[in-house]
Amino acid sequence: MATVVGISVYPVRGCAGTALQRADVGPSGLSGDRAWAVVADATGEVVRGKHAPALAGVAVTGDPAADAAAVAQALGEPVRLEPLAARPDGGAAVHLVSRQALDRAAAGVVPSGCGAEDPRANLVLDLPADDERSWVGRRLRLGTAVLQVTRLPKHCLGVYAEVAEPGTVAVGDEVVPA
Structure with missing residues (x-):
């Protein structure tokens, strides 16, 4: 079974x-899976895990502002979270x-x-x-x-x-x- x-x-x-x-x-x-993407403030580009392995170690809370701050700290650069409208x-x-x-x-x-x-x-x-x-x-x-x-x-x-x-x-x- x-x-x-x-x-x-x-x-x-x-x-x-x-x-x-x-x-x-x-x-x-x-529900709630892959709802947000990390976007670099400087370039406006989506930050992907394969190019930023530090992302995988960031535990998220579900609060977009807190999660963006945690990601920014892990990456050492300002970022924002944007909703993913479709599956990436x-x-x-x-x-x-x-x-x-x-x-x-x-x-x-x-x-x-x-x-x-x-x-x-x-x-x-x-x-x-x-x-x-x-x-x-x-x-x-x-x-x-x-x-x-x-x-x-x-x-x-x-x-x-x-x-x-x-x-x-x-x-x-x-x-x-x-």
Whole structure:
């Protein structure tokens, strides 16, 4: 039996995640996930985690002013937070990864051309007898939400899914075909 063992949202893109026991899942993904982007005051450009790794260590509070101040301190430059109107870079609504995939990556076992860095997944699943990479094209029920698994991410850990039916997902929920 597959189950949800972890839920995380990343309110400010590139910053540390917030672990939850339960999350509402709307048409665009988990409530509060990737709602804000960091923008450099000097250039007006979005600051991305791959160019500013210090972002990943910034724990956010949900207060945009306080979060912008914490990010500015970590980066050593003035920034502001701007709402993300759409998923950045064509990202999917929900990122799922199995505990087993994380364990394989930690052991250095990843497919050729794939990265093993932190996948920043929304849902971590325990899949004792399955591999989520085989789920592309399938619909899954997690709690009261139904997800349509659409593709593998570029970094190869886990899968991306779109929301077919909004609902709520909680740690301990079973993952079943829908």
